[in-house]
Amino acid sequence: MRKLYYSPFLVLLLALCITVPSRGQAPAEQPKALLWEISGQGLSKPSYLFGTIHAICPDNFKMPEAVTRKLANTERLSLEVDMDAPNFMVELQQASILPKGSSLRGFFSEDDYSLLDNHFKQTLKIDLAQLDRMKPFMLHSMLLSQLTECQAVSYEQSLMEIAQKQGKEVIGLETVSEQLRAIDEMPASVQTTMLTKMVSNMDEARRTYRDMVQLYLQQDLAGLEALSRKEYDEEEYKEYEQAFLVNRNKRWIPVLEREARIQPTFFAVGAGHLTGKDGLLELLRKKGYTVLPVR
Numbered sequence: 653m654r655k656l657y658y659s660p661f662l663v664l665l666l667a668l669c670i671t672v673p674s675r676g677q678a679p680a681e682q683p684k685a686l687l688w689e690i691s692g693q694g695l696s697k698p699s700y701l702f703g704t705i706h707a708i709c710p711d712n713f714k715m716p717e718a719v720t721r722k723l724a725n726t727e728r729l730s731l732e733v734d735m736d737a738p739n740f741m742v743e744l745q746q747a748s749i750l751p752k753g754s755s756l757r758g759f760f761s762e763d764d765y766s767l768l769d770n771h772f773k774q775t776l777k778i779d780l781a782q783l784d785r786m787k788p789f790m791l792h793s794m795l796l797s798q799l800t801e802c803q804a805v806s807y808e809q810s811l812m813e814i815a816q817k818q819g820k821e822v823i824g825l826e827t828v829s830e831q832l833r834a835i836d837e838m839p840a841s842v843q844t845t846m847l848t849k850m851v852s853n854m855d856e857a858r859r860t861y862r863d864m865v866q867l868y869l870q871q872d873l874a875g876l877e878a879l880s881r882k883e884y885d886e887e888e889y890k891e892y893e894q895a896f897l898v899n900r901n902k903r904w905i906p907v908l909e910r911e912a913r914i915q916p917t918f919f920a921v922g923a924g925h926l927t928g929k930d931g932l933l934e935l936l937r938k939k940g941y942t943v944l945p946v947r
Contacts, residue, residue, distance in 0.1 A: 710803070
């Protein structure tokens with residue numbers, strides 16, 4: 653069995669964004685559920701869809717018994733990306749580097765660059781000039797422990813370890829290159845604004861993160877939506893939502909359908925991909941599947 657590779661970037665991509673739900677469904681219509689059963693449309697056995705949070709402190713980590721039971725009842729585990737793929741780290745490293753002739757400094761104003769440089773020097777003892785070939789999103793991953801104030805764990809990592817102990821195959825809905833291209837579709841100004849906003853007010857970012865974790869543990873998708881609206885302006889959220897949620901959801905549906913037909917599969921993706929008119933739950937229903945919460 654291959655060694656498990658784990659990237660902080662995949663745990664906390666754009667910190668507060670990846671787990672917030674897509675808009676388009678009223679709070680009253682949001683059942684408090686993270687685990688969903690997919691059946692119908694000729695599936696011989698149901699598959700399951702579980703909404704995860706990509707970074708959580710060990711003290712708050714709870715694996716629901718229903719999740720482990722339904723995972724045991726399926727034949728495979730599908731994550732957003734197969735983190736155990738042999739080319740995972742190579743693709744991640746290649747996609748993290750700026751094109752020749754570009755520099756990290758060029759993405760920021762002089763004041764913002766100075767803000768980030770001082771923060772990295774004071775907290776990580778790193779001169780930002782050493783990271784000049786890195787894309788802006790890599791700075792987010794380096795600040796992971798400062799945001800969570802712990803060595804964060806993820807549901808994806810835990811699910812992958814359980815599946816491998818059970819001898820199950822682990823697959824991905826997309827490659828790491830495809831996931832990182834979704835970030836490149838987001839305007840650089842949105843990425844840099846999110847980063848400088850977090851660094852300039854880390855205490856508030858930590859409070860928001862803790863609120864996000866509590867809402868997730870309560871399976872309160874409507875609450876997460878309200879939190880996201882408070883944290884980002886309309887234009888920022890629209891850019892993020894289209895590139896990182898809507899477009900990817902639509903690309904995933906044919907893959908999800910194909911894999912569920914091959915074998916009963918347990919799908920685990922960021923909770924933000926589940927809800928709204930362009931969320932996976934509604935897109936599957938439009939395809940004729942029965943999608944019901946597992947209480």
